[in-house]
Amino acid sequence: MSLTSRPVPVLRHLAAEFYAHCRSGELRFQRCTRCGAWRHVPRQTCAKCGSWDWEWKRSSGRGRVFTWTVVRRPMHPAFANDAPYAPVVIEMEEGVRIVSQVVDCPPDELRKGMSVEVTFDAVMPEVTLPKFRRASGEGRSA
Amino acid sequence: MPSLRGQACIVGIGHTEYRRAKAPEGTNLTLELRAAEAAIGDAGLRPHEIDGILPFFGLDNAEEFAVHFGIADLRFQMTSHLGGAAPGASIATAAMAVTNELASHVLIPGGWWGYAGRRVREVVVQDVSAMSGGANARDYYFPYGLTAPVQWFSMLARLHMNVFGTKPEQLGAVAVACRAHAQKNPNALMRGKPISLDDYLASPMISDPYRLLDCSLEADGAAAFVVTTTERARDLPGKAVPIVGFGQGQPFPADDIVTRVDPFELGVTHATSRAFEMAEITHADVDFAEIYDPFTFQVIQQLEEMGFCKRGEGGPFVEGGRIEMGGELPVNTHGGLLSEAHVLGMNHFVEAVQQLRGEAGERQVPDAKIGIVTGFGDFGDGSVVVLGRAS
Numbered sequence: 001m002s003l004t005s006r007p008v009p010v011l012r013h014l015a016a017e018f019y020a021h022c023r024s025g026e027l028r029f030q031r032c033t034r035c036g037a038w039r040h041v042p043r044q045t046c047a048k049c050g051s052w053d054w055e056w057k058r059s060s061g062r063g064r065v066f067t068w069t070v071v072r073r074p075m076h077p078a079f080a081n082d083a084p085y086a087p088v089v090i091e092m093e094e095g096v097r098i099v100s101q102v103v104d105c106p107p108d109e110l111r112k113g114m115s116v117e118v119t120f121d122a123v124m125p126e127v128t129l130p131k132f133r134r135a136s137g138e139g140r141s142a
Numbered sequence: 143m144p145s146l147r148g149q150a151c152i153v154g155i156g157h158t159e160y161r162r163a164k165a166p167e168g169t170n171l172t173l174e175l176r177a178a179e180a181a182i183g184d185a186g187l188r189p190h191e192i193d194g195i196l197p198f199f200g201l202d203n204a205e206e207f208a209v210h211f212g213i214a215d216l217r218f219q220m221t222s223h224l225g226g227a228a229p230g231a232s233i234a235t236a237a238m239a240v241t242n243e244l245a246s247h248v249l250i251p252g253g254w255w256g257y258a259g260r261r262v263r264e265v266v267v268q269d270v271s272a273m274s275g276g277a278n279a280r281d282y283y284f285p286y287g288l289t290a291p292v293q294w295f296s297m298l299a300r301l302h303m304n305v306f307g308t309k310p311e312q313l314g315a316v317a318v319a320c321r322a323h324a325q326k327n328p329n330a331l332m333r334g335k336p337i338s339l340d341d342y343l344a345s346p347m348i349s350d351p352y353r354l355l356d357c358s359l360e361a362d363g364a365a366a367f368v369v370t371t372t373e374r375a376r377d378l379p380g381k382a383v384p385i386v387g388f389g390q391g392q393p394f395p396a397d398d399i400v401t402r403v404d405p406f407e408l409g410v411t412h413a414t415s416r417a418f419e420m421a422e423i424t425h426a427d428v429d430f431a432e433i434y435d436p437f438t439f440q441v442i443q444q445l446e447e448m449g450f451c452k453r454g455e456g457g458p459f460v461e462g463g464r465i466e467m468g469g470e471l472p473v474n475t476h477g478g479l480l481s482e483a484h485v486l487g488m489n490h491f492v493e494a495v496q497q498l499r500g501e502a503g504e505r506q507v508p509d510a511k512i513g514i515v516t517g518f519g520d521f522g523d524g525s526v527v528v529l530g531r532a533s
Contacts, residue, residue, distance in 0.1 A: 007284035015281045041282050041398055067301040067405075070350035075263045075290035084350075087288035089297060089400045097401045099283050107350075112304045129285050 006078045008127045014042035021056060023128040027118045029096050031057035040096040061118035062135065063092040070107040086110060090132055104133045114138055147420050148530065150237035151375040151382035153247075154187065154368035155495045156180025160329050160483035163258040163362050171202045173253040173364035175210055181366035182211075186379040187247055192368070194218035194245030196232040198252035198486065199225070207251065218245040225519025226434050226487045227390065227409055228252075230527045233491070234388040236369035246370060252488040253364015261360055266290050275521055278398050291436060294399050294521075296352040299439035301405060303351060305454070308442070310351060312457035314342035316438040316473075317355045317480060319466045324477025326467075326505040331359050332481040356438040361483035365492050381499040386512075387423070387528035389416025399521040409524020410516055411447040417514070421528035425450055429510040430497060431471055432490035434518035435478040441465075444516055445473075448526070467505065475505050490515045491527075499532040 009015050014030075021028040029040045034051035045052050068088040074080050086107040091097050102116055115135035122128045156177045182189050189211035195204040196219065204219035218239050222231035229252060236248035260268075266289045275283065288294060302308045321337045324330035337355065345355040375382035391412030393402055418424065425448075435441045442456035450471060451459040459465075465473035476482045476493035483489060494513045496502045507513075510531065517525035 007280070007289065009281035009285060010277070015277075040401060041278050047395070066400075067297045067304070069288075069293050069296040069300060069352075070347075071287060071293060072347045072350060074287065075292065076266055076284070076287065079287040079289070082287060085287055087283070087286045087293060087297075099286050099288055099400055101286050112301075123285070127285075 006123060007076065008124060011126065014044070017056065018042055019127060022120060022130050023122070025120055027059045027061050027130050028056040029059055029092070029094060030054045038094040038096050040098055059118070060093045063090040063116055063132070065089075065102065065110055065112055065114040065116060066091040066097055067112065068107075068110050088132070090116060098130070100129075100131050102132045102134065145420060146237055146241060147422065148384045148386050149241045149372055150369055150385045151372050152233070152367050152385065152491070152495050152529070153370050153375050153378050153380055153382045154181040154183070154185025155365070155492045156182070156184055157329070157365040157485070157489065157492050158253065158363050160331055160361050160363035160485060160489070162331065163255070166255040166259045166362070170254045170259070170364075171206055173255065173362070174202055174251040174366065175207070177253055177364035177366040178207060178211075178249055178251045181368050182249065184380060185247070185368040185370075187368065189213070192247050192249045194236065194239050194248035196220055196222070196235055196248060196250045199223050199228060201252065201254060207249065218248065224390065224409075224517065224523040224525060226436065227517030227519035227523040227525040229487050229491055230388065230515060230517040230525030231390050233367070233369065233385060233527050234390065234525070237385045237388065240369060240371045246374065248369045249366060250369065251364065251366040252486045254486070255362045256484055257360045257362050259362070262290060275397055275399070292352055292357055293349045295437050295440060296349045298399075298405065298443065299351050299437070302439065302443070306457065308457035310343065311339060312442065312460055313351070313356055313438040314339045315460045316435070316441045316465070317342050319460070320435065320474045320478045320480040322466055323475050323505060324481035326503070327476050327482055330477040330482040331361060332477060352437060358436050358479035358484045359481070361485060363483050363485045363489070365485055365488035367491055367495070381532035383495045383498045383532045384530040385527065386530045387417040387419070387421025388526065389413035389420070390523075390525045391416070392524070393522045396521060396523060406443060406447065406453060408443060408447045408518070408522040410444050410518070410526055411524070413524045413526040414448040417526035417528050421512075423512060423528060427512050428471065428514050430475055430494075430507045430513045431473050432475070432494050432513065432515045433473055433478070434487045434490065434516050435474060435480050436484075436518065438480065440518055441473065444518065448516070467507070472507055475502065475507060487517050494529050498529055
């Protein structure tokens with residue numbers, strides 16, 4: 001991998017499963033089948049009840065902007081031409097939070113609590129990233 | 143079980159010059175050996191009298207120090223994996239080791255060519271496993287361009303601004319206080335370069351809301367300490383600073399910063415009461431605080447989480463000179479990672495010991511009796527050490 005290629009997840013074990021669902025166009029998070037707790041990032045056991053039993057449960061795909069940063073000086077060369085760009089934390093309806101980007105929103109229009117819905121970005125043949133766009137009804141300008 | 147309060151002391155400190163060299167002059171070990179040699183000498187010991195070594199995670203291992211110092215019978219070694227909270231955690235481990243006679247004199251070294259050598263921007267590309275979060279960051283942060291500490295910690299600063307109304311000027315107050323303190327510190331990289339709040343606000347945005355002057359200084363340098371029992375310290379020539387309390391803690395989950403139920407929780411949220419209870423002190427007893435300061439907001443956050451003010455009130459707390467010399471709680475009297483140098487928080491202990499020995503010169507906190515040092519590592523691991531006046 002060259003130094004300027006985009007960093008991609010290592011598709012191994014639970015990360016492989018999470019991203020395989022994304023590749024199929026479905027955002028799924030782990031949900032404990034014993035106590036019902038949702039979790040992300042993927043884990044082998046439930047931190048709430050200790051169970052090893054879980055399922056990949058489909059998310060509604062809806063969430064709200066929790067927080068973000070606007071990168072003006074990228075630290076990774078692969079993003080050198082992207083600035084300014086905004087990594088965003090989304091709080092999903094299921095309660096879990098996920099790092100992503102809101103693709104149709106300039107950084108200065110991001111607002112805490114903004115409603116977003118999932119979309120998918122096939123960045124490589126093997127890797128599809130979940131990203132977000134403004135939910136219908138969410139204003140286009142602040 | 144007897145309390146560990148005051149059972150062990152820091153009897154030696156040492157450090158190299160802190161600088162920004164054009165190229166590394168030797169290895170990290172070169173710097174660390176220089177600092178260690180100085181600390182051992184400061185303690186009035188000879189290198190082979192060290193029988194415990196607590197090296198810094200990811201740097202040099204104990205064997206390398208033992209080989210160079212001719213320590214043929216190293217009795218005890220251990221490494222904390224708490225990143226920037228490791229110096230404090232290692233002080234605690236050293237205190238436990240000497241109190242339990244697992245070792246007599248324990249060396250804690252740490253330092254790097256953090257500027258002339260491999261800088262953070264290189265680490266994020268070459269060796270993501272060396273970054274906080276490891277696989278989680280690699281698989282779930284990096285693909286979105288969230289690749290460096292300045293980015294993820296600025297997200298917390300923004301959240302605090304959105305929830306509590308914290309202002310850029312309040313982050314700036316931390317930068318200005320640290321810079322003011324550095325003006326009286328001969329080893330500070332930013333001595334001779336004072337800043338105003340306007341300078342802070344005019345500095346370039348790196349990862350909004352973090353500007354350049356919100357960020358600590360990548361630097362070349364090392365520091366080291368020697369810990370022994372309070373009983374043995376009486377037979378040594380130097381001034382011994384008693385370790386009167388310590389604690390460590392982690393937020394949950396520790397390996398993922400964004401999914402915490404309580405997003406502002408830190409290791410020090412839990413470590414502080416542990417340390418203060420052992421030390422039998424309250425917040426009002428603290429004469430100065432050396433707070434691990436990778437970025438400005440993390441000072442505000444730690445002040446809140448340690449209970450020096452309520453959560454949400456850290457912004458106003460750092461204003462009006464309260465954390466400056468002569469204020470209610472002088473913070474980072476040496477300039478901190480922000481204006482002295484980023485020497486892994488090792489330099490915070492050097493400063494605290496100098497203060498409690500009454501040897502801080504122009505920047506001496508008058509009549510300092512109790513000082514605290516925090517550590518902040520990886521995604522918010524924490525350590526708190528309470529130190530008392532030297533005797």
